[in-house]
Amino acid sequence: MTTSVQIDRHSVLVDGQRLQLVSGAVHYFRIPRDEWESRLDDCWQAGLNTIETIVPWNVHEYHEGKYCFSGNRDLAAFIDLCHSRGFFVIVRPSPYICGEWDNGGLPFWLTQKSDIAYRRANPVFMKYISRWHEVLLPLIVSRQVSSGGPILMVQIENEYGYFGDADEIEYMTFLRDELLHHGVTVPLITCDLPGNGWLVDGATKCANFGSNFREGLRVLADEQPDAFRFVSELWLAWFDHWGGEHHTRSGRNVGNALKEVLAAGGHYNFYMWSGGTNFGYYGGRTTDDEFGAFITASYDYDAPLGETGVITEKFHECRLVNWLAQSYQDLFVDSDETPVTWRVPETDVLLTERLSPSGRTIFVRNDTPNTVTLRLANHDDSVRAKAGTLLAGETRIFLSDVALSPTVKLRLATADAFLNLGKEHLFYGEPGDTYEFHLTVDGTVTVLSGTVPNGQEPARHAVGDVTLYVFAREVARSVRVPKEHASFTVQMDWNQYDQQEALPALSFEQAEVLSALDTRTSDWKSSHPLPLEDFGAYQGYGWYHTSFVSDGTPTRLVLESVHDRATVFLNGRRQGVVGAFAPFALCDIEPTPGVNCLSVLLDNLGRYCFTARLGERKGLLGNAYLGGHELALPTWTPSELDDGALNLRIPWEHGEGILLRVFGLDTTPIEFYLHGHLIYKHRSYNDDDRFFEVNVTKWLRPGDNILEVRPAKSLEHAPSIKAVRYALDQQLTEPWTMAAGVVGESGDVEISTHPFAAMSYGPVPVPAENRVAPRFFRSHFKLAPAGPTVRRHPVKLKLTGLGKGSVWLNGHHLGRYWSAGPQTALYIPDSYLSETGNELYIFDEEGRSPDQVHLLYEAHFS
Known part of the structure; x- marks a missing residue:
């Protein structure tokens, strides 16, 4: 029997049954395969009913035409394991995934294809996508819900509308048609910010964001009145990058955010639910400041399940809302906002009510800076109830008009519900707070009240054929739910470990790399400097080696274009570093009289993953020169045209080369010109590339040259600028030899022997x-x-x-x-x-x- 999946304005429907999506991102390729099972079991205990994952093309086709779906890369096994654990699955397949992953998931060998344009209806790009889909999509199609599997929805591309120049609807329709051609029958989705990005015919638009959920989901609903409201990435915190701070977000803050999603009639997918690791060199490069933000090996993301699988405070806070949304899903999944029937005396306390065929939910948000003691009353004052405290910025959810059994109806509960086990209903509150249950039992009005206990034992109320439990908040966070949903247990420490053995001390021996290189130079590629990709170094390190003759005078080495970081060695001694987190373009060197051996260790720190500048090449992308100097430039001056433009004078003489680094840019659309030539256009729409580097030599004329900045509107701050000048006749022209890897081993980080x-x-x-x-x-x-x-x-x-x-x-x-x-x-x-x-x-x-x-x-x- 074929299972059908549809989407309407309230929810996803599976064979006509509504589903409240409580989903979490778990990236199979960032977690060792032996840990998949335990991570998924913890996801189930957290109240998730759906697992979302992205599919990085460059992991599965690292080398062109060679596909790997084994070990941590076994996508089919991961989806099947999710199915066996009772989860639905949302798949976000290639080509582009972002995910703070190197090159946004696109294969590195694509950079060597001529005439390619990424994320465009480009014939070259589309050809390779189609070839990849021939391999990937059968794994997905055979595991759809409509084929008896767990896959509920499939995403088209990823965040395509985030960038202002992502304007080719033909590209998105090509991807949609690819999915349909290969047999995808479950609903298709896209994801962007609310209010921007394309609406693709035949797909439902979802949204990625981390705050202001009521407003964001309202905008999403205005865009698509007939589609459900899904936060496809609810950002729990943020990724870390080298040189930055560790990002965190409190669990209580996230829990309030989840309630705001429910108040707006929404569904959510946590990004990330389970953190992971960028094993190898797979951390990407997003954009943040002058140097770009290079992603750390850890992708912990301050997730509820941390990088190592450890259960965090955020896990416990989020699961209180997850289980509420899942186990009482009939209250949320077919609900509409309705005029309020309850009131509170406090001002700046916002009430929202949602009504479904199964009952009413009351959302109370404290917009004051103070803790509020709540009292609720309905409009005719037939029910007046004490509801404990509401912290500043907090949202609470109260249940009303809910049939707990055929004989017991809950008129109002002022403790927070979090788990429906049929005949047992679990609530929680702050210790010492007062709570009330207003019920009718066999038609008779009953009011129960109490104080939230301070210990591990809950307050217990037997009412007709149901039992109500009220826990202290800390204890409720630790309630375990059995797979059969029969009853519950309390386990205060979820990270219970056996007695630990002492870890061994480490002792080391060492080997010098430069001397080892001398034995491998016969294998090196000989040429002028080439990008790392052109000699097999798709990721990580590569070596460049050449020589020059000197009279022994100290000088400055100029490397025209370094991506990303070059460590310079001369005659076996380290001279300095050029590139990321290091001086721009220049390195002081001290040659000896006669022939000098120059070795440069190039480190590819990760390619752009969230920008329009995909397909970045790495390594030494220009020439090397001696005799470089910093060029002092005057300050920007207003244009004579009085149109907000700025000018900068750059002096130049024949025989000189000049490099510029312009940084401190904002999101204002801006263009840079030299003698009428557009040399750079800032991609402004939600693209935080804040710097660019350019060799301007070919545009310069003898004398003063004017670099003109043309912003779309007046800039708050003029960009900052650095410049390097060098003599063109001091280029290092001896042949260069190059090798991939740390000691010339290989550019393939997948190998296990070195x-x-x-x-x-x-x-x-x-x-x-x-x-x-x-x-x-x-x-x-x-x-x-x-x-x-x-x-x-x-x-x-x-x-x-x-x-x-x-x-x-x-x-x-x-x-x-x-x-x-x-x-x-x-x-x-x-x-x-x-x-x-x-x-x-x-x-x-x-x-x-x-x-x-x-x-x-x-x-x-x-």
């Missing part, structure tokens, strides 16, 4: 003897996996004292680290440990001492 295992290792010098040079550190230690019957605290590797680099354990790439923070430790999944002993490799770009590096157990919430 040639650095064969390097020559010896004792680690004491810190005082360290010279700054890239090193590998190796350690062997004993720590067996805990196994399925032991609950052990998650283990992390604390990288105290190191600079910047990468870590491998038993062939698994655990991710990057960087002393810039905020991340200071890498997660070691239990399944990555070995019974027979563990081999740990650390590559540190600066060769800092590992004497403080150690294993530790992650602290847990209780």
Whole structure:
């Protein structure tokens, strides 16, 4: 029998039965496969009924035409596991996913295709999408609800309307038609901000945002009066990037946000519900400031289920609302806002009521800065009730006119409901608060009242054939629900672990990287400088090597275009860093008389993932010159046209090259011109690229040149600018040799064996003897996996004292680290440990001492 799925203005309907979507994002590829089952079990206990996931194309087709759907990449197995655990699934397939994932999920080899344009109705791009869909979509189609599987909805693309130049509806209809052609029959959705983005014929628009849900969902409903209101990404916090702060958002704040979604008649998907890890080099690059925001290895996202699977305070707060929405779904899923029938005496306390065939829900929001003691009364004063306290900014939900059984009707409850188990109904409140239940039992009016208990035992009220329980809020957060929905148990500490063994101390031996490179240069590609992708380094590191003759005079090296970070070595000694988090374009070097060997370690920190600038190439993208200088420029001056434009004078002479970095931009549409040539157009609509770099040499003329800024409206602040000048006749012209990887091994981070295992290792010098040079550190230690019957605290590797680099354990790439923070430790999944002993490799770009590096157990919430 085929199962049908439809969408109307209230909800999704599965075979005519309405479903309140309580969904959470769980990215299978960010979680070790051995942890999928336990994560999903915790998702069920959290009150979710749906799992959402994105599909990164570049994970499954890392190399063109070679597909991988095994291990952590087994999409079909993950969907099937969700099904076996009782979840519906929402799939957000490629081509573009954002997800703070390298290149927004697009394969890296696409950058080498000529005439390609990303996220456009571009023949080259569409050809490769169609080829990929031939592989991907059968896995999805065979698992739709309409085919007996769990997939409830499928998304078309991702956040296409976020950027002002994403204006090709032909591209979105092409993707829609691809899905339909391959047999997708469940509802199609898109996601954008409320009020912007395309309405695609045949798809329902949903919205991604993190606050102001009532207004946002009202706008969404105005756009689509006949479609349900779905927050497809309800942002629980935010991602972390190197050099930034760790982002958090309190669980109570999120819980109030969920109630606001319900007050607007909405459904929600948590982003993220379960955090994960950007194993390897998969962290992307969003845009935030002059350098861009490069995403950390941890994608914890301050999620209810953290990166290691730890259950957090936010988990407990959110599940109070999740179980309310799911177990009392008939009150929400077919409801409409109605004129209020209840009132409170306090001003600035907002009441909203929703009425469904199954009863009424009353949403009370405190917009005052103070705690309010609530009293509710209906219009004829036949019911007057005390309702405890309402904190500043808090929303509470009260149930009214609800049939709890054929003989018991709830006229009003002033404790907060959170779980309906049929004949048992669970409520909670703040200890010491007064609550009341106004009921009719076999037609007789009954009023029960009490005080929320302060201990673990709930207040219990037997009424007719039902039982009402009132818990202290902290205890309610810890109620466990059995799979059969029979009764409940209380478990105050959900992160219960067995007694922990002592973790082993780590001792290291070291190998120098530069000397190891000398043995591999015969394998290097010889050419002028090429992008990393052109010699197989799709991710991570690559080396560039050349030589030049000098009289020994100190000078400045100019690297025309570095993406993203270049560490410069001359004759085996580190000279400095150019690029991200480092001086722009210039590096002071000290050559010796005669021939000098120049080696440059290029680090691809992650490609853009949330911007119109996809398909970014990495590496040395220009030439190298000696004799560079900073160029002092005057300040911006108003244009003579008095139209808000600004001018900047740039002096130039023949034989010079000039690089510019313009930053401090805002979202005002703005264009930059030199002698009538448009050199840059700021993508302004919700695109926070705040800087650009450009070599302006080809547009310059001898004498003064005017760089003209033409904003759409007057700028609050003029952009800032840096400039570098260099002599064109000092270009380094000797052939360059290049190799992918840290020691020229391979650009493929999927491999599990590495040639650095064969390097020559010896004792680690004491810190005082360290010279700054890239090193590998190796350690062997004993720590067996805990196994399925032991609950052990998650283990992390604390990288105290190191600079910047990468870590491998038993062939698994655990991710990057960087002393810039905020991340200071890498997660070691239990399944990555070995019974027979563990081999740990650390590559540190600066060769800092590992004497403080150690294993530790992650602290847990209780």
